[in-house]
Amino acid sequence: MGRKDCVYRCLKKRKRDNSAALKKATEARMKNRLKRLEEDSTFRSDTAAVPGTSHTSDKSIDDYTVDGTRIIDFQYFWNQLINISEHSEKFGCKLNYLKICKEKQVGLISKFDIKCTMCGSSFVLKTSDSNTTEAKLDLNARVVSGSIITGIGLSNLNEITASMDLPTMPFRLYSKKHDAIFDMWKAAAEETMLNAAKQEIEAAKSRGDINNAGIAMIPVEADACWGKRSYKNNYSALSGVAAIIGENSGKVLHIGVRNKYCVMCARANKKGQPARPHKCTKNHSGSSTSMEQAILVEGFKNSIKDRNLIYNILIADGDSSTYKSILESRPYPDIPIQKIKCTNHFLRNYNGKNLLL
């Protein structure tokens, strides 16, 4: 049994245990309540004395016990409580007349259906605002965003929430929020890179580095990294990322990710079936080292179209194959691209070779 299966089973078992405990607690509470109501004759006569409240007899409303922990957006929750507490001056309704009838959970956000046992009014009380705006993500999106930033996935996240006795996040919701965050981050990254390009254009124009057509020419740094360390002999990483950075601003102008693996395609392959429609992450089929070349060539070829810039000087590591690929792609037919070796890489390689002696 895989670790993931084990984790899911543990979570399922915990949820089952929780609901069994919840059922028991609710039954016990109901019994106590009925007993108390039988004993407390004054409460019964008071309720009956209020005109029009016969349909809201205390016995007709099932008590719902909120089991476990919830995260609340405090001010949002507080404002709702104040509104609810002021709902009826006529009957002098107070907060302790309210009963929770139902809870609907959407990930970590809960929505409670509440009823006033005095006047019969119904309310909705939410733990957190579920509207996602550009300025503020909803709680579920924030939790998923935190998971991505810290490098954990859904299983780890649910381990944390289960340990805190919080509701767990369903796979579909996690996936939906994950895709939405990806689109937002992509748009934000593109905007940031466009601003960096504008900064580079201004600097290049003030230096007078422009070609005949008036396009700014700038020196750029480029480097890549992979999901797995090669230790100079094992280049088998399944994913790689590379970036082009403006030398003047030190800001990223182009970034690309290449993957040789997609879990959905791999699973379908194993079963010998066609994969069902999905957002495929596989976008590379060559060697792991060629990922860097593919991303940088793409950056150079699209530099005029996307950034209105010409990268005429490349500061990079000693790898000549990437430089060769860029030259072969002929991104700028009239402008030669010069290569300068990066001091950091030069010294690191020099040290590495010295150690081998």
Ligand SMILES: [Zn+2]
């Ligand atoms: Zn009321």
Ligand SMILES: [Zn+2]
């Ligand atoms: Zn795929």
